[in-house]
Amino acid sequence: MKKITSSHNPMHIVTTEPVISAQNLNHYFGEGTLRKQALFDINLDIYSGDIIIMTGPSGSGKTTLLTLMGGLRSAQEGSLKILGQEMCSASKKQLRDVRRQIGYIFQAHNLMTFLTAKENVRMSLELHDEFLNQDMDAKAISMLESVGLGNRADYYPDSLSGGQKQRVAIARALISQPKIVLADEPTAALDKKSGRDVVELMQKLAKEQGCTILLVTHDNRILDIADRIIYMEDGHLISDGVDAAAKVG
Numbered sequence: 001m002k003k004i005t006s007s008h009n010p011m012h013i014v015t016t017e018p019v020i021s022a023q024n025l026n027h028y029f030g031e032g033t034l035r036k037q038a039l040f041d042i043n044l045d046i047y048s049g050d051i052i053i054m055t056g057p058s059g060s061g062k063t064t065l066l067t068l069m070g071g072l073r074s075a076q077e078g079s080l081k082i083l084g085q086e087m088c089s090a091s092k093k094q095l096r097d098v099r100r101q102i103g104y105i106f107q108a109h110n111l112m113t114f115l116t117a118k119e120n121v122r123m124s125l126e127l128h129d130e131f132l133n134q135d136m137d138a139k140a141i142s143m144l145e146s147v148g149l150g151n152r153a154d155y156y157p158d159s160l161s162g163g164q165k166q167r168v169a170i171a172r173a174l175i176s177q178p179k180i181v182l183a184d185e186p187t188a189a190l191d192k193k194s195g196r197d198v199v200e201l202m203q204k205l206a207k208e209q210g211c212t213i214l215l216v217t218h219d220n221r222i223l224d225i226a227d228r229i230i231y232m233e234d235g236h237l238i239s240d241g242v243d244a245a246a247k248v249g
């Protein structure tokens with residue numbers, strides 16, 4: 001738990017639970033003699049509104065940890081709480097309920113090629129009952145406007161640039177106002193300028209919505225957008241904090 005000052009009254013101290021909390025978390029792949037440990041004793045508390053970059057060499061366990069924290073795979077050993085729900089031994093339904101509160105952005109934007117930009121963004125709203133009575137088209141267009149693509153709403157992904165596609169993916173991830181957004185190498189397929197634009201946009205929207213962003217990257221050029229950098233090696237969390245950037249540099 002950490003103490004924060006309320007934005008309404010800076011003198012008023014409130015306590016807040018972490019949105020994600022891992023304790024003594026271990027993870028293994030394979031079985032029998034092929035069983036291999038991928039994560040070792042991970043302890044981590046992540047709070048609302050922070051942008052967290054996870055970095056480290058290839059094979060160090062970043063994606064494994066990210067997918068666990070996104071409810072995309074079941075946690076096996078230790079404790080992992082996401083938005084208050086324990087993920088160790090969680091049922092499929094509990095995993096699904098947690099996933100509905102999370103937005104996902106991947107390296108390959110994973111847009112549906114047969115849907116327009118607007119339809120791709122709208123689809124994300126259709127998965128949430130609470131938006132069913134709202135004007136989803138208007139919401140999708142307004143979200144596309146906020147990522148600078150109001151004039152591309154009726155374009156299909158094939159006629160958009162890599163950076164534009166990634167911005168549609170951001171609009172799709174953020175439109176349902178998730179509490180957590182996971183991004184796996186969101187700039188990997190982009191040139192320097194588009195990559196920068198994309199992460200700055202994620203940063204701006206996340207701060208506006210107060211959501212937590214967990215971002216895995218090898219891209220050292222974007223480390224400065226992080227509130228916190230988690231550095232991993234061989235399945236261990238080696239350092240955690242703003243000074244972790246020094247290890248990467």
Ligand SMILES: Nc1ncnc2c1ncn2[C@@H]1O[C@H](COP(=O)(O)OP(=O)(O)OP(=O)(O)O)[C@@H](O)[C@H]1O
Pocket residue numbers: 029030038056057058059060061062063064065
């Ligand atoms: N599905 C799987 N089955 C078996 N082993 C796996 C599986 N996924 C990952 N691993 C192993 O777990 C370890 C951590 O992999 P992970 O993908 O989490 O690393 P990473 O830090 O994300 O790497 P990269 O930067 O290359 O994406 C590696 O040794 C990898 O070989």
